Amino acid sequence: MKNVTSYIKTHKNRFINELIELLKIPSVSADSAHNQDVLNTADFVKRSLEKAGCDKVELCETPGYPIIYAEKIIDKNLPTVLVYGHYDVQPADPINLWDSPPFEPVIKKTDTHPEGAIFARGACDDKGQMYMHVKAIEFMISSGELPCNVKFMIEGEEEVGSESLSWFVPRNKEKLANDIILISDTGMIANDIPSITTGLRGLSYVEVEVTGPNRDLHSGLYGGAVANPINILTKMIASLHDENNHITIPGFYDNVEELSSDERAEMAKAPFSIENYKKALQIEELYGEKGYSTNERNSIRPTLDVNGIWGGYMGEGAKTVIASKASAKISMRLVPNQEWREITQLFKNHFENIAPKSVSVKVTPHHGGQGYVTPIDNIGYKAASKAYETTFGKIPIPQRSGGSIPIVALFEKELNSKTILMGFGLDSDAIHSPNEHFGIWNYLKGIETIPHFYKNYTELFK
């Protein structure tokens, strides 16, 4: 893979411009108004894989958005890498907090990206990181250095729960057969501290609605005499954590994987500055589950967060009203061995149980997924670790991520393969937030590192 750096040098501007074109399409899967944009993005990805030299590129219809499948099979005796990524993005709101429009990519320097970063929704999550793989394959095919077989599966519903992928994978096991799955949809500690994600949290996402009186009421005439759905909702949500910030849903922790003190000691070695972390978020104090460090709280421990809440009068000025309804969106991040459907059911039962009879409660599950762990003695992990060592000059640190890629557990179950998470983004890249960006250095470093994985993996596979 000695030619990869010179290839990148020659094609750098084209690589950046192609990504910028991809980022211009607002493929927001959560918003039906962007339906055509999501479809156009699927087409873009299909054409990109064709141009990169894949043999067979298909736009596979599903009950939802299409999945792009592509392959380059060079020898059936060689191992097969399946690359997964997604072409859909998170909604861009709150739009007014973006310094530049979310779908008009611009390149600006930042403290963590002195060489410049591309600012746009999806720059890092996951268009930029997915596109690194397209460019890495382009290099390996065009230079005749592809050491094994490769398959691509790029979906358009990751940000809304990957339902169509869950439908697609069990129906296409043979087509998707592989030896290892490779995904870039996570981050690393810092540009000079490479790391590989070895664990992901699962997810259960629900919406709750509390209904009190059948209509909005005057808060003077009825205040104090009837249950106010907003007050009740705040009480119910508040009760979901105890004074130590443990989650109070009965059975919630039953299957939670408890790490040994050795494992926790190993985790604690990862470089981390509480002061820098607080400074970056402009908060005075951290907050979380008693008995666990910040890095444990956001990786090996399950959580419950309200992602949205609304009810009553939200306009200018004052309205003395008792609302008829109040609602919230709530997500729980889960850890390995917590079954997301079971947790969703536990939540639903508990939330319905704690509601006073003076209100009625509706719990609507949105979507979910399982947590996941990659053992570091897997040859896929070793191949990735060596690849980073070659291009970064440092052995990467294995680390658990707090995020969720629910589909990874499904892959293991249906395709019987482990997944390697080679992420090149940074925590400060603001994914899911206004001003999301992806460092140009990281983008190119990803394209450079990926071919080394293929080479190392093929050698270790023998």
Add this chain to the structure above:
Amino acid sequence: MKNVTSYIKTHKNRFINELIELLKIPSVSADSAHNQDVLNTADFVKRSLEKAGCDKVELCETPGYPIIYAEKIIDKNLPTVLVYGHYDVQPADPINLWDSPPFEPVIKKTDTHPEGAIFARGACDDKGQMYMHVKAIEFMISSGELPCNVKFMIEGEEEVGSESLSWFVPRNKEKLANDIILISDTGMIANDIPSITTGLRGLSYVEVEVTGPNRDLHSGLYGGAVANPINILTKMIASLHDENNHITIPGFYDNVEELSSDERAEMAKAPFSIENYKKALQIEELYGEKGYSTNERNSIRPTLDVNGIWGGYMGEGAKTVIASKASAKISMRLVPNQEWREITQLFKNHFENIAPKSVSVKVTPHHGGQGYVTPIDNIGYKAASKAYETTFGKIPIPQRSGGSIPIVALFEKELNSKTILMGFGLDSDAIHSPNEHFGIWNYLKGIETIPHFYKNYTELFK
């Protein structure tokens, strides 16, 4: 006042049509987009008082919306009644829950109003009830039966805190000098159970904002590791009531007037059906402060209600975000002897105190007012009671209301007058809610009853 019923019979259709015209103007004082509508409504009221035969009608400029002043002085030795009302209305949202447009009045029959009711925002609160007084004066002047002097003061900011009135009254004490103040901006128990409101609750209305991290965060990467402002806000709000639904703000109950058991026993005699109350609101159980009945909870006890809450993702589908900010509008209904400015300060101090250091909190007071009690041995009360007895055939029941007319306490302080609250609306008239309405029977009964008050009061005054 023997001619009043025939006068009403003759002019009934005109009285209804005039009120409908008044209701068509969307005088929403809380919304600056309706600025011109509020001013047009002031003009309408001014012209109405001129046509009714008042001698001196003025549109008095204030720092906000104008106050309409009018008078008919017949003899300086006779007593003077000051009529107060307001021409502004509550916002109409949620608009989609109205069966007909809020500013296109329609007459429909209801269970409680088999003779028909006018449906429109402001029909009962307070355009309809205020306009009864204009028509009552028209009758008394045109028929030569006005027994005493009368002054009118109709404002346009009652629904947003009466700030300009608080400015106007101390500056016009001589102009406003009176012996008794008469207001129709409350309700009665039922059309066959007349009642007079003898107490009003005070009000303190605040807005709170909780800020955590400086930007919206990915709930996977940060979930569990930082304070989520929505979770914190729900915890803070929930903690404002204890397990008995007592309010936990230190000092909140210090000055609360405690009624004797005799007084509470007297109150309990008012006809009230818990089953009908629950049925009308379609709720299975009532809810409120331990140790008090429903009618006590919404009249003689202070309350704290969230009137609106918002934060995070409120759109379609799911977004796994930890919001940077969460907000709520909170109002407290106060009882006699609770000083609203002091309570506002107690709330602010407490809410800031209970915030964990991981967030910052901003408390913005909106407005407030004092509670009020009218003694039933006042001759104004006696005059009103006898007036109802004449026109309804029943002695009205004195009752405390849960609502607030903050200006009543100011009147007592600045003008040294007691206020008589002769309300003709019903609880089911949905004031401040979608489908607000006012019974035509009630409207005409009000016009009939008011002149008897003037007559009785003038006689008792001697």
